Amino acid sequence: MVISFWIGNFHSFALIICTFVIYACSEVPRPRGVSLSKSSLYSPTKDFTCFDGTVTIPFSYVNDDYCDCFDGSDEPGTSACLNGIFHCTNAGHRPQNIPSSRVNDGVCDCCDGTDEYAEPDTCKNICEEMGKEARAEAQRLADLHKAGNHFRLELIEKGNKKRNEMAEQLSQLEKDKEEALKIMAEKEALKNELEAKENEVLQVYRDAEEKERQRKAEEEKEAVTKEAMEYFTRIDSNQDDVLTTDEIKVINSFDKNKDGEVDQEELQYFLGNNENVDKDTFISTTWPLLKPLVMMEQGMYQPTSEVEDNDQDANHDAVGELDNDDAEEENVDEELAHDVDQDVEPEQSSQSYDEETQKIVDEATEARRQWTDAERTVREIESNIKNFQQNLEKDYGLQQEYATLDGQCLEYEDKEYIYKLCLFQKVTQKSKNGAAEVGLGNWGEWAGEDNNKYSVMKYTNGIACWNGPSRMTTVNIHCGLETKILSVTEPYRCEYKIELATPAACDESNITQQPSHDEL
Ligand code: MAN
Numbered sequence: 001m002v003i004s005f006w007i008g009n010f011h012s013f014a015l016i017i018c019t020f021v022i023y024a025c026s027e028v029p030r031p032r033g034v035s036l037s038k039s040s041l042y043s044p045t046k047d048f049t050c051f052d053g054t055v056t057i058p059f060s061y062v063n064d065d066y067c068d069c070f071d072g073s074d075e076p077g078t079s080a081c082l083n084g085i086f087h088c089t090n091a092g093h094r095p096q097n098i099p100s101s102r103v104n105d106g107v108c109d110c111c112d113g114t115d116e117y118a119e120p121d122t123c124k125n126i127c128e129e130m131g132k133e134a135r136a137e138a139q140r141l142a143d144l145h146k147a148g149n150h151f152r153l154e155l156i157e158k159g160n161k162k163r164n165e166m167a168e169q170l171s172q173l174e175k176d177k178e179e180a181l182k183i184m185a186e187k188e189a190l191k192n193e194l195e196a197k198e199n200e201v202l203q204v205y206r207d208a209e210e211k212e213r214q215r216k217a218e219e220e221k222e223a224v225t226k227e228a229m230e231y232f233t234r235i236d237s238n239q240d241d242v243l244t245t246d247e248i249k250v251i252n253s254f255d256k257n258k259d260g261e262v263d264q265e266e267l268q269y270f271l272g273n274n275e276n277v278d279k280d281t282f283i284s285t286t287w288p289l290l291k292p293l294v295m296m297e298q299g300m301y302q303p304t305s306e307v308e309d310n311d312q313d314a315n316h317d318a319v320g321e322l323d324n325d326d327a328e329e330e331n332v333d334e335e336l337a338h339d340v341d342q343d344v345e346p347e348q349s350s351q352s353y354d355e356e357t358q359k360i361v362d363e364a365t366e367a368r369r370q371w372t373d374a375e376r377t378v379r380e381i382e383s384n385i386k387n388f389q390q391n392l393e394k395d396y397g398l399q400q401e402y403a404t405l406d407g408q409c410l411e412y413e414d415k416e417y418i419y420k421l422c423l424f425q426k427v428t429q430k431s432k433n434g435a436a437e438v439g440l441g442n443w444g445e446w447a448g449e450d451n452n453k454y455s456v457m458k459y460t461n462g463i464a465c466w467n468g469p470s471r472m473t474t475v476n477i478h479c480g481l482e483t484k485i486l487s488v489t490e491p492y493r494c495e496y497k498i499e500l501a502t503p504a505a506c507d508e509s510n511i512t513q514q515p516s517h518d519e520l
Contacts, residue, residue: 031063032077032117033100035087041073050074072100079103088114093131141479148479148506152401155504159396159403170388177381184374191367198364201357228287231294232279243277243286253294394424395446397454401504405483412485412498419488421498427459427473429496439463440496441473455505465494473498479506 030039042048042062049056050069057068063077072081077100084100088110098109104118111130113123235251236243245267248254254262254270270286271277277286353361396403402423409422418430419440427440441459448455455477462471473496478486480501487499 032114033063033084033086033103034076035095035097038087048074076100077103079105086115088112090127090131092127093134144481145479145506145508148481148503149508151481151503152506155401155404156399159400162403163392163396163400166388166392170385170392173381173385173388177378177385180374180378180381184371184378187367187371187374191364191371194360194364194367197360201353201360205351205353205357224287225283227291228283229279231287231290232282241279243282245271245275248277253290253297256293396424397504402454405502405504408483410483410485410500412488414488417488419485419496419498421459421473421475421485421500423457427462427475427496427498438471440471444472447474457500462494468494470494471496475500477502477505479503481506 028036028039030036031042034042041051042059044059046059047056048059048062050071051073052069052071054071055069057074061068062074065075065078065080067081067084068074069081072084075081075084076086078084079101082101085097086100086103088096088098090096090110090112093111096110098115102109103115106116106119106122108123109115110123111127112125113120116122232243233239235247237247248267248270249262251262254266256266256269270289272285274281352358391406394406396406406424407422409420409425412419412421413432416432418432420428420430424443426442428437429440430437439462441462444458444460446453446456447458457475457477459473459475460470462473464470471494475498478499478501480486481503483500483502483504485498486501489497491497
């Protein structure tokens with residue numbers, strides 16, 4: 001059955017009057033659930049075309065509780081279409097659009113109760129009351145914004161001043177940098193010049209040092225050869241310039257493991273596969289292996305291995321047991337120890353130069369110092385420039401109203417934690433039981449809705465949550481006569497929410513207006 005909800009019995013006189021005084025009129029005839037702005041699309045004298053243009057139906061099908069349009073536009077006043085929109089006028093308060101599926105569902109959605117027309121007693125019309133409250137709240141907000149706007153203007157002035165000063169400081173720093181770079185270049189040139197001179201005069205010393213080094217190396221080599229020869233001669237008992245294994249076996253120093261005999265393994269160690277050793281091989285191969293053992297026996301060489309004690313014992317033994325039966329051999333070791341002693345080099349004295357060279361070295365040192373200082377100055381200026389640039393690039397609101405708040409820190413305490421918000425920097429949380437401070441996020445960006453970008457701040461990349469993502473904080477900004485934290489909550493684990501009041505957000509011209517009430 002086709003049920004029309006067209007309020008059709010409105011007499012033509014009212015229609016004519018309303019056509020002329022449409023804004024002041026208390027009722028404009030239109031199907032139930034249609035807003036005034038859309039009423040012209042529903043003409044009872046014409047067929048109705050769905051808003052999406054897909055279907056045209058006789059006007060009597062509108063609000064007949066059967067969904068004909070895909071977009072639900074033929075059933076604004078019934079719940080027949082899932083996607084329909086029911087408009088309530090809510091005279092005395094704000095008009096409202098609700099999904100038409102909520103029409104006659106037993107729940108009061110509109111303050112005027114028109115969405116529950118099937119059972120008119122279900123909902124009372126509370127629009128006047130609500131409207132009054134809403135208007136009082138709107139007035140309170142308007143007054144607050146008005147009062148806060150005064151402080152906001154001050155913030156804007158200070159913010160702009162701060163920015164201008166920073167811009168001036170930045171351009172001064174750029175000039176300072178140019179100057180510092182010039183000085184650095186001069187200092188570098190001077191340094192290079194003096195270092196070249198220094199290099200030249202020191203070359204004489206380096207050449208002399210090198211010569212001395214070579215001389216010493218030569219001397220050392222000769223000493224080692226002499227030492228080796230002396231040792232060789234002493235243990236070459238038949239003086240035939242060849243050491244046989246028999247001659248070696250009686251020398252305690254070759255008894256590496258100090259077990260009382262020079263065994264095959266030890267012979268192999270010192271002689272390789274040779275049966276005997278001539279002088280040259282002794283100097284080049286045997287003596288370098290033997291000398292540490294001889295030194296150790298003389299107590300000039302401390303073994304570092306775990307067999308230290310054993311070695312020391314062996315050492316002790318060795319002193320008295322060069323050859324168990326031969327006291328003469330004992331003397332050999334003692335004498336050799338004396339020779340080895342002489343190998344210890346005196347400590348090198350620190351370099352000193354003649355007066356002229358020293359002067360040149362000092363001048364070069366001073367030039368290096370000055371160049372280092374000049375370089376440091378440039379680096380410091382560059383780092384300052386970077387800081388200023390970063391601050392100047394920060395978005396402090398359309399009129400710089402937030403600029404002076406940068407770095408301002410505000411605290412808020414709840415039962416468990418002390419929260420600290422340093423604006424445009426970071427948010428932290430400190431447990432009252434003394435645990436370490438936790439970072440809840442660093443300044444990220446403004447994140448308000450398109451037309452209200454400056455109503456929300458995001459601080460991101462805080463300390464990672466246990467088994468979870470990094471902590472982050474959202475700061476919702478409200479108009480208030482002073483800048484302070486109103487509340488801190490953690491609606492989701494490690495996601496924090498701060499409500500912040502500040503005069504910077506009190507924009508008189510931007511107060512959310514009560515929606516215009518075009519239909520009463
Ligand atoms: C700490 C605090 C809390 C947070 C937990 C997560 O206790 O930072 O805010 O919920 O860690 O483990």
